[in-house]
Amino acid sequence: MAAPSRKTDVFQAIADPTRRQLLSMLGEREMPVSVISGHFPMSRTAVSKHLRILADAGLVKERKIGRETRYRLEPEPLLELKRWLAYYERYWDNKLLALQRFVEGDETDGTIALVAPEEDGTRTID
Amino acid sequence: MAAPSRKTDVFQAIADPTRRQLLSMLGEREMPVSVISGHFPMSRTAVSKHLRILADAGLVKERKIGRETRYRLEPEPLLELKRWLAYYERYWDNKLLALQRFVEGDETDGTIALVAPEEDGTRTID
DNA sequence: ATTATATGAAACCAAAAGGTTTCGTGTCAA
DNA sequence: TTGACACGAAACCTTTTGGTTTCATATAAT
Numbered sequence: 014m015a016a017p018s019r020k021t022d023v024f025q026a027i028a029d030p031t032r033r034q035l036l037s038m039l040g041e042r043e044m045p046v047s048v049i050s051g052h053f054p055m056s057r058t059a060v061s062k063h064l065r066i067l068a069d070a071g072l073v074k075e076r077k078i079g080r081e082t083r084y085r086l087e088p089e090p091l092l093e094l095k096r097w098l099a100y101y102e103r104y105w106d107n108k109l110l111a112l113q114r115f116v117e118g119d120e121t122d123g124t125i126a127l128v129a130p131e132e133d134g135t136r137t138i139d
Numbered sequence: 140m141a142a143p144s145r146k147t148d149v150f151q152a153i154a155d156p157t158r159r160q161l162l163s164m165l166g167e168r169e170m171p172v173s174v175i176s177g178h179f180p181m182s183r184t185a186v187s188k189h190l191r192i193l194a195d196a197g198l199v200k201e202r203k204i205g206r207e208t209r210y211r212l213e214p215e216p217l218l219e220l221k222r223w224l225a226y227y228e229r230y231w232d233n234k235l236l237a238l239q240r241f242v243e244g245d246e247t248d249g250t251i252a253l254v255a256p257e258e259d260g261t262r263t264i265d
Numbered sequence: 266a267t268t269a270t271a272t273g274a275a276a277c278c279a280a281a282a283g284g285t286t287t288c289g290t291g292t293c294a295a
Numbered sequence: 296t297t298g299a300c301a302c303g304a305a306a307c308c309t310t311t312t313g314g315t316t317t318c319a320t321a322t323a324a325t
Contacts, residue, residue, distance in 0.1 A: 028154035029313080033223075040230060047271060059314055061273065080271045080322040088230035097159075098221055104166060104214035155283085173301060185284055187303065206292040206301050 019071045023090045024097075026070035031055075032063050036086060039073055043085035145197045149216045150223075152196035157181075158189050162212060165199055169211035 027033055031053065038049065050060035064084055067073040071090040076083050153159055157179065164175065176186035190210055193199040197216040202209050 022154075022156075024154050024156075024159070028148075028150050030148075030150075031313090033150070037226070040227070045271075046273095055313085056315065057272080058274095058316085062313075065273090082272065086230065088227050091224060091227050092231075094220075095224055098217060098224065100163070101166070101214050101217050104212065105218075157283090171301075172303095181283090182285065183302080184286085184304095188283080191303090208302065 021066055021069035023070050023093050039084055040086040043083045045081040045083050147192055147195035149196050149219050165210055166212040169209045171207035171209050
């Protein structure tokens with residue numbers, strides 16, 4: 014399955030505080046737009062647009078029931094974030110950090126040598 | 140300690156692909172601006188601005204050496220991201236998800252009941 | 266049949282983001 | 296001391312973002 018190459022980037026999607034709030038809200042239960050938007054100090058339409066962005070990133074799924082559209086959390090894309098973050102776990106090990114800084118003291122030309130992850134966490138195939 | 144209430148949001152800071160690339164690059168070694176910008180298809184000034192944003196988020200630290208400024212990764216703020224993400228781990232447990240959806244089938248009024256994390260992952264003290 | 270409800274689409278707008286070029290300043294090298 | 300280098304600040308421009316209001320459409324309720 015891999016990454017379904019979504020329309021909107023997950024990193025981009027969660028950058029907005031309103032959208033993060035939406036996610037936590039929709040994690041609890043599926044909800045229709047009007048109910049959701051009741052919790053925000055902005056128009057229903059604005060919330061609706063945020064929901065679309067989240068949907069484009071695969072972070073929420075919509076389901077039509079009668080005249081209402083209900084949204085619910087779809088956590089799977091967050092795994093990409095988790096993967097990205099996992100790389101940096103290694104820096105939380107202080108010993109490794111110390112070692113690295115020690116090495117830095119020597120080589121000062123700025124050449125890149127060590128291995129990096131997929132540089133930006135997105136599958137850029139070049 | 141806690142959250143030093145940084146000028147720029149971590150979520151915002153990592154939203155840009157260029158900045159994510161910068162982080163992975165600076166994780167490997169400390170580097171001066173001109174060397175860093177050599178790896179990007181944009182002006183040195185543009186890279187410099189991205190570095191400032193990262194610095195404002197606490198994700199990189201700068202150190203002046205002679206006429207050059209070297210930047211290095213400062214991974215600590217990523218812990219906020221990790222904390223945020225940790226909340227959603229619970230949804231990756233399929234059993235819990237199944238249970239929740241079952242419950243949803245009953246209560247359809249859209250009232251919020253369950254406990255949410257800090258809604259948007261930022262320390263909003265009100 | 267008519268009216269009310271739930272929602273998305275469209276047009277619009279101000280502010281923020283991401284870039285550029287130009288300029289000033291501090292530092293190193295001849 | 297003169298020039299080259301490394302860098303940030305400032306002014307500027309274009310595109311994107313986050314919001315608004317208005318309108319159209321589908322469904323539900325009377």
